[in-house]
Amino acid sequence: MRKPTLHDVAAEAGVSYATADRVLNKRGGVAKKSQTRVEAAIAKLGYQRDITAANLSRRRLYRFHVLLPNAAGGFFASLRQLLSEQEEAQRKARQAITITPVPPFDPTALALEIDRAVGAGCDGLCVVAVNHPEVSAALGRARAQSIPVVTLVADSAESDRDCYVGIDNRTAGRTAADLILLSHRSHAQRGLILPVMGSLQARDHAERYAGFCEVVADQMDVLPPLETGDDPTRLNQLLTAALAAEPGITGLYNLGAGVPGLIAALDHRGNDNFAGRPVVVSHELCDATRKAVADGLIDAVIDQKPAQELSQALAALTALSDGLALDPTAGQITPAVHFKHNMPPQPAAGPNKGA
Structure with missing residues (x-):
């Protein structure tokens, strides 16, 4: 069944197309009786204006x-x-x-x-x-x-x-917590987890952190978060110092950006022959995190597309x-979690060199 057009509305109301158009676009200059007939015809026929076509015609x-x-x-x-x-x-x-x-x-x-x-x-x-x-x-x-x-x-x-x-950032934080809990199932002692973020002033970071702590707080020890401003150099410096000061850290959750700094700090830990390696979950799929997962420095990446x-x-x-009116679900993004063996194909070209 075809959709009714403005021509159909005009015919139903017994007015010209120009009159129906003036009523629809609220341009005035139409007798009250004619306006009422056009509005009744619109309601009767279920006419819905094609906004896209109208905007194109007006070159909006x-x-x-x-x-x-x-x-x-x-x-x-x-x-x-x-x-x-x-x-x-x-x-x-x-x-x-x-x-x-x-x-x-x-x-x-x-x-x-x-x-x-x-x-x-x-x-x-x-x-x-x-x-x-x-x-x-x-x-x-x-x-x-x-x-x-x-x-x-x-x-x-x-x-x-x-x-x-x-994405639902609190749920993303809970998901990261689930991943780290799974990785610690065989641990005899409570894990020691270090969150790394840009700033608690950023609502996405604050919500991820809150969701993460909700899940792990009763089962692991969580250190105060490193706030790095998403600056890779600062992240590298702070994380390198934290790993040296607390070699018992068993998990890292990087819930912000600054991935090159994260990778540099993990590389430094390896080169200095520290015993063991923490489980690492990071946000943002990019060239740097792809390579870090392939190299075994990062275990899982949360991609918000x-x-x-x-x-x-x-x-x-x-x-x-x-x-x-927007659909109530408009804007909801379901993130993906990528590991070494389910990493999506590399785009032919792209800008995401590092997060």
């Missing part, structure tokens, strides 16, 4: 601002690269994407860039949120101007945004800009 341009941490490599570099590589697809979808780099874990800088994007004029914001009042206030100012807000990877309070796109996240974030912004 979606101006989206995407604010991403300016990490030199890894996950967020891959998101920036993916956006650049999709320029042709964005053009066809009439999306003009402005990518703004923001210092990681800097709420003042992020709030400033949100305000700048709003001031420059935009149809939607995609933001990697930081859990801070300045950021919450800036997002509130954007939404007060009816600008849709999508949080990506790291969420904010529900009142600050329209949609979150990403950046290409899928980006696609869903832009789709959500487009729908919100068109005034459409």
Whole structure:
């Protein structure tokens, strides 16, 4: 059965196509009686406007601002690269994407860039949120101007945004805990686990850490987390010192980025002939983690599928800009866990050199 068209609505209401179009687009200049007949015809026929076709006919341009941490490599570099590589697809979808780099874990800088994007004029914001009042206030100012807000990877309070796109970070932390518990089944003593993260101020890191501790706290000893700012050099220095100071560490959970620093520290431990090697679970599938898994330095990688996240974030912004209701499951990403023998094929080309 074909969908009713605006021509069908006009015929049912006994008005011209132009009149039906004026009512639909709320352009005024239509007698109240005719407006009522058109609205009744729309309801009777179940007419639904084709937003995509309408926007194409009006040559609408979606101006989206995407604010991403300016990490030199890894996950967020891959998101920036993916956006650049999709320029042709964005053009066809009439999306003009402005990518703004923001210092990681800097709420003042992020709030400033949100305000700048709003001031420059935009149809939607995609933001990697930081859990801070300045950021919450800036997002509130954007939404007060009816600008849709999508949080990506790291969420904010529900009142600050329209949609979150990403994995359930607390569940991801629990999954990492399950993996480490499985690896310790044969241990006679309680394991000693060291979490490594960028910052507890980042909601994604805080939620992963909380989920991890919920599962392992009663069965293992968890050291205070290393907060590295996702800086590989700092991660290398702090982790090398921690492993030297506490050779009894049996597990590492890297719930942030800075993977090159993680690998360098693990290499150093091996070269210094420390006894044993901790079980290592890390986030973000990239060239560096692929090689580390193959080399036996990392045991499992949790992949949150950046290409899928980006696609869903832009789709959500487009729908919100068109005034459409989102599916309740929109933005939900199911992560994958990769080991040495189930590693997916290497992409032909890609930007994820290191996380």
